[in-house]
Amino acid sequence: MDQLDADAIKRATQTQLLGQEIDVQGEVDSTSAALLRRAQAGALEGTVVIADSQTAGHGRLGKLWISPPGVNLYLSVLLKPPFHIREAHVLTLLGSLAVADTIEAHGVTAQVKWPNDVLVAGKKIAGVLSEVEAADGHIGHLILGIGVNLNLERHSIDSLLGTEAARATSLQEVLGHVIDRNVFAGMLLEKLEARYLAFQAKGRQPLLTEWRKRSFLGSRVTVRVEGIAKDIDEEGCLLVTLDDGSTIRVREGEVLPLPRARELQSR
Numbered sequence: 001m002d003q004l005d006a007d008a009i010k011r012a013t014q015t016q017l018l019g020q021e022i023d024v025q026g027e028v029d030s031t032s033a034a035l036l037r038r039a040q041a042g043a044l045e046g047t048v049v050i051a052d053s054q055t056a057g058h059g060r061l062g063k064l065w066i067s068p069p070g071v072n073l074y075l076s077v078l079l080k081p082p083f084h085i086r087e088a089h090v091l092t093l094l095g096s097l098a099v100a101d102t103i104e105a106h107g108v109t110a111q112v113k114w115p116n117d118v119l120v121a122g123k124k125i126a127g128v129l130s131e132v133e134a135a136d137g138h139i140g141h142l143i144l145g146i147g148v149n150l151n152l153e154r155h156s157i158d159s160l161l162g163t164e165a166a167r168a169t170s171l172q173e174v175l176g177h178v179i180d181r182n183v184f185a186g187m188l189l190e191k192l193e194a195r196y197l198a199f200q201a202k203g204r205q206p207l208l209t210e211w212r213k214r215s216f217l218g219s220r221v222t223v224r225v226e227g228i229a230k231d232i233d234e235e236g237c238l239l240v241t242l243d244d245g246s247t248i249r250v251r252e253g254e255v256l257p258l259p260r261a262r263e264l265q266s267r
């Protein structure tokens with residue numbers, strides 16, 4: 001089992017902005033929560049928190065991100081992009097592309113799935129979660145949290161992920177050998193920085209074009225939205241108010257009651 005080590009990560013990367021400060025933790029509640037505490041204490045852009053394990057790792061929609069020790073990557077990066085809050089989504093896409101780049105640098109084809117998943121051979125290998133603090137519509141800071149299944153073996157995937165196991169994989173399962181977590185983390189920071197600087201220099205279009213190429217556009221999907229059922233309109237469509245306050249109009253679909261909080265805890 002490799003030990004996470006800030007110097008080893010730095011040796012594997014050549015970044016100017018990301019990872020100048022790397023805080024390596026053993027067990028932490030969540031690398032993103034730990035980084036938020038540092039951000040509130042004035043941490044610089046590019047600060048990284050990486051942990052061996054998380055006790056309260058979280059993903060989208062309040063789901064638990066299962067984070068056993070010694071095997072995976074749990075890493076959060078502090079960004080302070082000079083952008084409007086509406087760019088936050090694009091930064092999540094950017095994060096998933098950088099993970100896909102890093103996996104491809106290991107010789108494995110990776111795809112992205114909206115909004116924040118990275119897949120290999122149709123199975124989820126990584127997830128990205130952006131958490132934003134904004135003022136006056138502008139991003140104050142954005143914490144990009146990244147979880148990658150690196151060295152989880154099939155029997156662990158099966159026992160830890162339950163019903164989700166068949167739709168999940170790890171890089172070790174695909175490649176058949178152990179992945180060095182420090183090297184992967186260093187490469188990821190490099191890919192992330194390259195995409196982040198390109199986004200700032202050239203705007204969102206090249207990034208969106210790239211994302212489209214690496215994704216499943218064209219395939220049939222089910223889209224799930226969650227919010228408050230407010231009303232029906234004159235055409236009989238359901239009006240749903242989302243958590244961000246906006247209201248959408250649903251013409252086709254199926255309405256399910258919200259799962260109870262305990263059920264949300266399982267991935």
Ligand code: BTN
Nearest residue numbers: 030057058059060127128145147
């Ligand atoms: C998802 O697929 O829903 C996103 C999962 C993001 C998990 C990572 S692990 C590192 C960071 N810390 C967290 O608590 N979450 C992110």
